[in-house]
Amino acid sequence: MVEAGRITQGAVLQARAQPVTQVRVVIILVTLVGWELLAQSGLLYRDVVPSLGKIGMATVTLLSDRDYYWNLGVTAAEIAAGLAIGGISGLLVGIVLGGSRLLGRAFEPYIYYLGPTPKIIFFPVMIMWFGVGSGSKIAMGVISCFFPIALSVAAGMRQIDKVLIRVGRSFRANAWQMVTKIYLPAMRHPVINGVRLGLGVALIGTLLAETRLSNQGIGFLIYQAYTLFDMPRMYAMLIVLFVIAIGANAIVGWLGGLHTSNATDR
Amino acid sequence: MAVATTRPADVVPATAPAFLVVDDVVKQFATPDGTITAVDHVSFTVTPGEFLSVIGPSGCGKSTLFNIIGGLIDGYDGNITVAGERVAGPHASIGMVFQEESTFPWRTVIENVAFPLEIAGVKKAKRIERARHFIALVGLTGFENRYPTELSGGMRQRVAIARTLASEPKILLMDEPFASLDEQTRLLLGDKVLQIQQELQQTTLLITHNITEAVQLSDRILVMTYRPGRVKRIVEIDLPRPRSSDIVSSEAFGRYVAQIWSDLREEASRGMHEAEALALKAGEHG
Amino acid sequence: MTTAILKRGSLAPALLGLGTLLTVIGLVEMLIRVGVINRYIVPLPSQIVMSFGRLVTEEDIFGRFRLTFFEALSAGALIAVVGVSIGILLYRVNVLRLACETWIAALASAPTVLMYPLFLVIFGRSAATIIMMGFVAGLPPVILKTLEGLSQTRRVLINVGRSFKLGPMQMFIKILFPAALPTIFVGLRLGLIFTLINVVGIEFLIQFGGLGQLINDLSERYDLPGTYGAICFVILVSVLFFIAMERVERWLRPAE
Numbered sequence: 126m127v128e129a130g131r132i133t134q135g136a137v138l139q140a141r142a143q144p145v146t147q148v149r150v151v152i153i154l155v156t157l158v159g160w161e162l163l164a165q166s167g168l169l170y171r172d173v174v175p176s177l178g179k180i181g182m183a184t185v186t187l188l189s190d191r192d193y194y195w196n197l198g199v200t201a202a203e204i205a206a207g208l209a210i211g212g213i214s215g216l217l218v219g220i221v222l223g224g225s226r227l228l229g230r231a232f233e234p235y236i237y238y239l240g241p242t243p244k245i246i247f248f249p250v251m252i253m254w255f256g257v258g259s260g261s262k263i264a265m266g267v268i269s270c271f272f273p274i275a276l277s278v279a280a281g282m283r284q285i286d287k288v289l290i291r292v293g294r295s296f297r298a299n300a301w302q303m304v305t306k307i308y309l310p311a312m313r314h315p316v317i318n319g320v321r322l323g324l325g326v327a328l329i330g331t332l333l334a335e336t337r338l339s340n341q342g343i344g345f346l347i348y349q350a351y352t353l354f355d356m357p358r359m360y361a362m363l364i365v366l367f368v369i370a371i372g373a374n375a376i377v378g379w380l381g382g383l384h385t386s387n388a389t390d391r
Numbered sequence: 392m393a394v395a396t397t398r399p400a401d402v403v404p405a406t407a408p409a410f411l412v413v414d415d416v417v418k419q420f421a422t423p424d425g426t427i428t429a430v431d432h433v434s435f436t437v438t439p440g441e442f443l444s445v446i447g448p449s450g451c452g453k454s455t456l457f458n459i460i461g462g463l464i465d466g467y468d469g470n471i472t473v474a475g476e477r478v479a480g481p482h483a484s485i486g487m488v489f490q491e492e493s494t495f496p497w498r499t500v501i502e503n504v505a506f507p508l509e510i511a512g513v514k515k516a517k518r519i520e521r522a523r524h525f526i527a528l529v530g531l532t533g534f535e536n537r538y539p540t541e542l543s544g545g546m547r548q549r550v551a552i553a554r555t556l557a558s559e560p561k562i563l564l565m566d567e568p569f570a571s572l573d574e575q576t577r578l579l580l581g582d583k584v585l586q587i588q589q590e591l592q593q594t595t596l597l598i599t600h601n602i603t604e605a606v607q608l609s610d611r612i613l614v615m616t617y618r619p620g621r622v623k624r625i626v627e628i629d630l631p632r633p634r635s636s637d638i639v640s641s642e643a644f645g646r647y648v649a650q651i652w653s654d655l656r657e658e659a660s661r662g663m664h665e666a667e668a669l670a671l672k673a674g675e676h677g
Numbered sequence: 678m679t680t681a682i683l684k685r686g687s688l689a690p691a692l693l694g695l696g697t698l699l700t701v702i703g704l705v706e707m708l709i710r711v712g713v714i715n716r717y718i719v720p721l722p723s724q725i726v727m728s729f730g731r732l733v734t735e736e737d738i739f740g741r742f743r744l745t746f747f748e749a750l751s752a753g754a755l756i757a758v759v760g761v762s763i764g765i766l767l768y769r770v771n772v773l774r775l776a777c778e779t780w781i782a783a784l785a786s787a788p789t790v791l792m793y794p795l796f797l798v799i800f801g802r803s804a805a806t807i808i809m810m811g812f813v814a815g816l817p818p819v820i821l822k823t824l825e826g827l828s829q830t831r832r833v834l835i836n837v838g839r840s841f842k843l844g845p846m847q848m849f850i851k852i853l854f855p856a857a858l859p860t861i862f863v864g865l866r867l868g869l870i871f872t873l874i875n876v877v878g879i880e881f882l883i884q885f886g887g888l889g890q891l892i893n894d895l896s897e898r899y900d901l902p903g904t905y906g907a908i909c910f911v912i913l914v915s916v917l918f919f920i921a922m923e924r925v926e927r928w929l930r931p932a933e
Contacts, residue, residue, distance in 0.1 A: 246907075
């Protein structure tokens with residue numbers, strides 16, 4: 126009877142998946158057809174909406190271009206460095222501010238209100254401090270992701286069940302042990318969410334900086350395509366970039382989720 | 392110990408008209424581990440003005456029973472009638488008070504209590520007036536414009552009770568309304584409930600696992616077995632009315648509690664052993 | 678957040694924060710004057726403060742402020758109306774929700790701002806481009822949080838509604854929506870952050886509009902104190918915007 130139950134459950138799930146896939150297929154088809162119609166109609170200036178064929182060709186060309194991968198590497202390295210520096214400093218500041226009521230109330234408002242400020246406006250300053258090369262781009266990544274990570278970690282610290290902290294203290298754990306064995310495991314979720322958010326804004330900050338002033342990197346390539354009005358190539362790069370960004374975000378989320386498989390909190 | 396399957400005729404005196412009739416109700420659930428029977432051929436009645444408690448160990452199906460009578464669960468065998476009408480879905484004559492936090496946090500106390508009147512289309516001025524009456528009944532006069540977050544847990548439950556009373560149900564159904572409160576608050580709130588029930592002559596069905604509470608408040612107590620939930624015994628509580636929480640120190644009270652505990656203990660320990668066995672089994676498979 | 682802090686009795690933390698900030702500024706001023714920090718990279722804080730006057734009179738900073746604020750407000754209103762509506766739609770039509778929710782979540786992590794050259798070509802160098810980009814950037818969080826708020830209504834509140842025999846419309850208006858409001862506001866805050874970032878960022882990049890453009894101009898003129906001063910004004914916009922949001926939220930949700 127149990128096996129029959131399991132089988133019917135599976136069948137029900139499959140049957141229920143049908144309409145969803147159908148809807149998705151319909152949405153995709155409508156979008157693609159609409160796009161192609163718009164491209165052929167000539168309503169917008171030539172190539173603002175290029176035909177799907179042209180975009181497809183451009184994508185293939187792009188992915189077989191060695192130069193592209195080199196630029197991709199440059200950008201990826203800049204983002205990684207920015208995320209590492211901003212992430213670690215954000216983590217430390219978050220732990221300090223979240224752990225102390227006084228320090229938190231004193232300094233967190235500054236981070237809270239500075240957070241929503243678009244970091245691109247600091248780019249001219251970054252150029253002055255770090256030059257026109259990768260340094261300023263990495264700096265952009267750092268100041269972009271520092272704030273959301275610090276805020277998420279601080280909030281995460283405050284929501285840790287106080288009793289867990291008391292347990293740690295009662296066993297006389299030192300600061301390092303408290304951080305690695307109690308704080309970090311207990312606030313996995315907020316930290317991972319903060320890192321995802323940080324990744325998103327670091328990506329944006331670094332790429333925007335590259336479009337403004339650079340001679341390498343994906344942002345530079347995109348801007349170059351725009352100035353040359355090579356729209357299909359620009360779209361191709363945007364598509365690949367979006368896929369990578371979504372993929373990276375999913376990977377971070379998955380990595381975070383992996384550690385929650387035996388979570389008993391919440 | 393023999394399990395008594397009580398039928399309505401056995402327990403109800405011929406003269407008192409039954410108000411709520413639960414007739415041979417069976418409810419089963421399909422789970423990955425097979426079918427479990429939550430409620431197994433349960434029958435009983437509640438007469439007008441009566442205070443009946445249903446008591447049993449955790450997992451005996453009493454909350455399922457609560458949801459069935461309240462019309463929130465269907466797919467059961469048997470019959471449930473209120474004043475002669477069959478229950479199919481939430482019934483206007485039945486008022487429910489839930490175990491969990493159920494006040495609307497975005498409404499003030501008086502807006503919470505006036506809610507059923509608002510639904511019924513009563514005009515605002517009349518609503519406010521009626522709501523004040525019920526707020527006074529539960530002893531929360533002065534708190535009309537406060538928000539639930541500003542009140543204690545016990546006060547919030549009183550708001551929930553006032554809200555349900557405002558719909559003037561013929562029968563009040565309560566599922567462990569004081570479960571999250573401390574013992575002293577429970578006793579005092581129990582006093583309040585007694586007072587209200589006596590004043591309104593409100594027919595009440597209370598689900599609880601707290602023996603003291605059941606004996607303090609009830610005219611009769613229905614003791615349920617552990618899963619599958621059956622009626623083990625129905626106990627008449629012959630303590631004088633009107634009552635107050637002082638009654639807990641009387642000898643008769645102690646005897647009732649002891650009697651019910653001896654019935655319950657067997658069921659409760661059966662429940663505990665089964666829970667341990669399940670945990671062991673899960674550990675082996677996980 | 679500041680309003681909450683000001684309400685608490687103790688001023689000590691606020692003083693500590695402010696005091697540290699002023700001390701650091703004073704330290705920087707000293708270090709520059711002494712020559713440890715290059716004054717062509719970091720201008721004297723006193724000069725930055727003095728530039729405020731100039732910014733007001735010569736650069737029409739309040740006018741630009743208004744323009745940026747207006748753009749952000751328009752985009753914000755759009756994401757609120759469109760985002761919450763789509764969130765409600767997805768909640769009602771479960772098939773659509775199952776199909777689209779993960780896509781929208783993916784969109785939230787994609788750098789949509791990079792499409793600005795495209796929007797430029799379509800809408801031209803105008804406020805429309807800026808508002809549309811702000812809209813696109815801030816929309817996903819609002820939709821997702823609206824969806825989350827509605828579907829995570831506590832079971833017992835729904836049961837209260839059922840026990841009082843509420844119809845579907847009544848259930849939605851009197852229980853589901855009010856219960857979801859806190860989460861919806863979290864989504865709005867998040868969306869507005871992205872919107873604001875994009876509005877000023879695009880102003881900076883396409884050199885049009887209010888404060889973003891000003892910063893760009895000043896930096897290209899190598900007016901360092903002015904650049905830093907304008908950045909301070911942008912921070913001010915951000916602060917005001919979020920305090921305004923908190924006020925609106927407090928008015929709509931007096932329960933907290």
